[in-house]
Amino acid sequence: MLQELTFGRLENEFYDRKASDEDVVICVWKNRILLKREAEFQIAYPTVETVKKWADEKEWKAWREDAFQYVFRMQEVNYYLWMGDAKEPADDAYQYEEIRQFSQFETKDACFAACTATHLYTWYRNNRFCGCCQTPTIHDTKERMLRCPNCGNLIFPRISPAVIIGVTNGEKLLLSKYAGRAYTRYALIAGYTEIGETIEETVQREVMEEVGLHVKNIRYYKSQPWGRDGAVLMGFFCDLDGSDEIHLDENELALAEWHDRHALPAHDDGISLTREMIRMFEEGREPK
Numbered sequence: 001m002l003q004e005l006t007f008g009r010l011e012n013e014f015y016d017r018k019a020s021d022e023d024v025v026i027c028v029w030k031n032r033i034l035l036k037r038e039a040e041f042q043i044a045y046p047t048v049e050t051v052k053k054w055a056d057e058k059e060w061k062a063w064r065e066d067a068f069q070y071v072f073r074m075q076e077v078n079y080y081l082w083m084g085d086a087k088e089p090a091d092d093a094y095q096y097e098e099i100r101q102f103s104q105f106e107t108k109d110a111c112f113a114a115c116t117a118t119h120l121y122t123w124y125r126n127n128r129f130c131g132c133c134q135t136p137t138i139h140d141t142k143e144r145m146l147r148c149p150n151c152g153n154l155i156f157p158r159i160s161p162a163v164i165i166g167v168t169n170g171e172k173l174l175l176s177k178y179a180g181r182a183y184t185r186y187a188l189i190a191g192y193t194e195i196g197e198t199i200e201e202t203v204q205r206e207v208m209e210e211v212g213l214h215v216k217n218i219r220y221y222k223s224q225p226w227g228r229d230g231a232v233l234m235g236f237f238c239d240l241d242g243s244d245e246i247h248l249d250e251n252e253l254a255l256a257e258w259h260d261r262h263a264l265p266a267h268d269d270g271i272s273l274t275r276e277m278i279r280m281f282e283e284g285r286e287p288k
């Protein structure tokens with residue numbers, strides 16, 4: 001999975017750290033990331049020094065020290081978010097690319113960094129004002145938190161729990177395809193946890209809503225941070241309980257089918273929890 005392909009731990013402890021010119025900057029614009037393609041399938045992000053130069057030359061919103069927000073450190077590189085208005089870079093070598101396209105790049109540590117930084121960017125951007133009293137929030141200096149100086153409201157990063165579900169029926173696994181989305185490959189049933197619900201209930205509800213099946217013997221497999229959607233994904237396998245007749249929710253899914261363990265039409269891409277779970281079933285290594 002993506003986060004396992006990095007060659008150093010993501011050091012996500014928060015520090016109130018000023019940016020140095022050689023630090024790396026993630027610029028997010030309309031859910032795309034500013035990057036430079038280097039050797040084939042390799043990518044690089046601009047440094048603080050470069051972004052300062054563009055900010056001056058291209059009239060990006062004049063940068064201040066706090067326009068660079070420290071996010072984390074990985075492989076001895078400090079990552080910052082550009083919190084000013086990101087516009088076209090003053091260097092043709094750089095372009096904004098969709099995170100969705102990142103699986104093609106071999107620089108997996110850089111891809112994971114961008115996904116995770118995007119999660120934080122969305123949180124910082126969406127909480128510039130207090131939701132209680134509308135006062136501009138300020139950044140806490142000791143932990144990753146925003147604070148309202150007027151009413152004392154404390155705002156922490158939001159992580160949404162979601163499940164990925166491998167529904168098994170003996171030697172068969174349920175695969176589906178989403179309806180009306182750009183992603184057209186096979187997937188597993190998935191969904192976000194709702195308020196007041198246990199994770200196990202999310203598994204049962206999502207399977208019932210999307211394909212009309214009862215499940216039992218729910219067992220945990222593994223989790224994956226998925227910053228692009230602000231989520232942490234939790235993978236579960238479970239067994240069909242009762243009828244195997246699928247009643248498709250056509251608003252959510254274009255199809256759902258049972259596939260034999262030895263003839264699965266989807267394979268591990270090394271990136272996603274979904275794909276790893278499909279491989280585990282293919283190899284008979286899913287938790288029993």
Ligand SMILES: [Zn+2]
Pocket residue numbers: 130131132133134135148149150151152153
């Ligand atoms: Zn407030």
